[in-house]
Amino acid sequence: MLLLCVKGGCAFVGATIGRPRAMGPSPLQRTRVAQHCRGRRPRRPVLQREYPSNVGANCVRPHFEDVAKKEIDMACIINYYNEYDEENRTASRSGQVEFLTTMNYIEKYLFPGAKILEIGAATGKYSHTLARQGYAVDAVELVPHNIEIFESKITDDENISVVQGDARDLSAFENDIYDITLVLGPLYHLHEKEDKKKVISEALRVTKPGGVVFAAYIISDGVILDDGIIRNKFDIREKIALGKLDAETFRTKLEPPDDIFEFVRKEDIDDLMQDFSATRLHYLATDLITRLVSEKINEMSDEQFDFYFKCHLAICERPDVVGMTVHSLDVFRKK
Ligand SMILES: C[S@@+](CC[C@H](N)C(=O)[O-])C[C@H]1O[C@@H](n2cnc3c(N)ncnc32)[C@H](O)[C@@H]1O
16 A cells, blocks of 8 residues: 555555456456556646756655655655656656667667666566567556556557556565666655665565566766756755755765655765675666766767767776766676
8 A cells, every 4th residue: 555645635445456467366456557558648647847957856645644754755655756747857868868878778778588677667668679579577656646657558468467556565476586676766756875785685576586676766966967967956955954965075964855866976875785795796877977978969960979879888887987876877797
């Protein structure tokens, strides 16, 4: 059960509108997929919003004193994505760099018949791309609004399922099922180390031994320079005054419900990963300086963009540049 809040009130919503393929599709799921395959569009209009400003997240907090804090935090995330156009986040040419880079690394570990789980799948950009390439894909997503869009995009040739769920608890899924597990988003929203550990632990549990997990993060230094100092999407002085940003080290200290997003540095990721039985295969910057120079990239000719992307791929794992990015990707193999 989840607490869903919209402006003006809160309501509990059922947590399951589908089941993992391991359990077989429910009749309800089949009906919903069939309805959406007939071309029904999502009812709710989506608003374009900058991402991730982390400011003015507009969370309407529940009024129930006895609701656990974690449920409140999830409600804030649901509110945020109800109004954010996630479907078009990576639509521009500069936005594509993160997607194309991540796909480039996923493709290194794909093989015929690979089974894939995407946790925090949003509207299904990765899931649908992989399902249309012939892979069996299961997806988990927290926000019903995103799931509606995900389902509306399912085509007859896809072997795909989507369920509502929380990345911290994948108990509906059995152990050791997937060859590739994608966690490209839930860790953007969890502030407590224990919560992050649950996500990694669950992702590893459902992955086969020898399978590969892809975990994405938002890197604080890239966001502060790009969205904060250069683009003024949030007020750096205000963040320092509020204690959310250290004026000397520029380390962030963010907390829900004001801060929907969590920003980290590579040292935090290394610290998180040290307790897990996994071998790092790659740690890379998925957008490097792309967002800082997005206007230039959007104006590039095809040839210029091809060179830019080729150069980006050639250097995105280099330790001397990897920190200067907004998004990073940790790729590791389950032992
Ligand atoms: C920025 S989007 C990224 C979507 C997609 N994976 C991508 O990389 O384009 C993050 C997604 O993670 C979902 N999410 C956040 N917290 C989650 C959680 N605890 N469990 C499952 N999904 C979650 C959000 O609802 C959102 O759809």
